[in-house]
Amino acid sequence: MAVYSSRSAEAAALKGVHLYHFVFSNCSQRVRIALEAKGVAWQSHHVDLASGAHLTPGYLEINPNAVVPSLVHDGTVILESNDIIAYIDAQFDGPPLMPAGADDREAVQKLIDLASGAQAAIKALSHELLFKRVRKVSAADVDGMAAVGAPAALVDFMRDFSEDGAAWAERVARARTDIDERLGQLEARLAHTGHWLSGPEFGLADISWVVNAFRLQQCGYDIARYPRVIAWCRATTALPAFKRAVSEYKP
Ligand SMILES: N[C@@H](CCC(=O)N[C@@H](CS)C(=O)NCC(=O)O)C(=O)O
Known part of the structure; x- marks a missing residue:
């Protein structure tokens, strides 16, 4: 699980579920679907890749890979979209997204x-x-x-x-x-x-x-x-x- 010890004061201060993402990014879409499927309330931080918002010092402190998405849950940063969806499934109520067998x-x-x-x-x-x-x-x-x-x-x-x-x-x-x-x-x-x-x-x-x-x-x-x-x-x-x-x- 890609939990990242971010030095971002912005991320550390966040309460609840916050997604840094871009509307057309397939990796971001993956996480938005998981949040919707589980019924998790989340706050959006739109990172406009087209204008280079993922390359700003503030965002690089949250995600040093300079990509979206990044999830912040009660101040903890989780990176990598496929790790994030597994995290969402494990952390929140709602329909289970892993099969039983x-x-x-x-x-x-x-x-x-x-x-x-x-x-x-x-x-x-x-x-x-x-x-x-x-x-x-x-x-x-x-x-x-x-x-x-x-x-x-x-x-x-x-x-x-x-x-x-x-x-x-x-x-x-x-x-x-x-x-x-x-x-x-x-x-x-x-x-x-x-x-x-x-x-x-x-x-x-x-x-x-x-x-x-x-x-x-x-x-x-x-x-x-x-x-x-x-x-x-x-x-x-x-x-x-x-x-x-x-x-x-x-x-
Ligand atoms: N392995 C990463 C890949 C993330 C990734 O490549 N994100 C793309 C958008 S889908 C991105 O931010 N690209 C920025 C760029 O290439 O400059 C994940 O699954 O989260």
């Missing part, structure tokens, strides 16, 4: 790890297929990120994106192979469970993955080879928690 629990943990490992590919595909048309990043923007202390991996990614050359094409090609492999594993799991990824009931594996599947659809990514994933995605995005947290969410 040991085999399903093990499968859910593997699926959550599979979703965590998909983030680099989802990010590359989002930039290639969605953001490229609307977001131009200059070499000076990238140098600016490095100058304010953004982690090297974020800076390298943005440099490749801004240059749009062979290194970027390589990232996108790797992302396509990676995502197809992971979607194949979801298809196999759904063949076994029938409806939800998590097991007999909707749960953490569904929450963890639906934001990725929804993003791939927004990207126009071809998932026709995965009919069970398509049907599952339709059912999951129709849930009230998904609508409140994602499709109808306004920051």
Whole structure:
């Protein structure tokens, strides 16, 4: 569990549940769905990634990885969206989001790890297929990120994106192979469970993955080879928690 000993006085002073997040971030959407599914009251701190609000000194004290989301619960900072949703399920009343059976629990943990490992590919595909048309990043923007202390991996990614050359094409090609492999594993799991990824009931594996599947659809990514994933995605995005947290969410 990624509990972070933050030196942020802002975070330490917070009472209740506070989410630092961005409206279109799939990792943030994952946490908002978990909060809605559990019925947890939370306060929003919208971090506008487009204007670099995640790179300010105040936010870097809360999350030194310079990413959203970050959850603060009674002054304790929890990072990593998949750890945050597990934390929310364990800490709060409401419908349990982990299945009861040991085999399903093990499968859910593997699926959550599979979703965590998909983030680099989802990010590359989002930039290639969605953001490229609307977001131009200059070499000076990238140098600016490095100058304010953004982690090297974020800076390298943005440099490749801004240059749009062979290194970027390589990232996108790797992302396509990676995502197809992971979607194949979801298809196999759904063949076994029938409806939800998590097991007999909707749960953490569904929450963890639906934001990725929804993003791939927004990207126009071809998932026709995965009919069970398509049907599952339709059912999951129709849930009230998904609508409140994602499709109808306004920051
Ligand atoms: N492993 C992290 C990944 C978080 C992440 O990559 N967040 C993205 C938005 S979905 C972000 O803040 N990106 C900022 C950037 O790339 O500059 C998690 O699951 O919380």
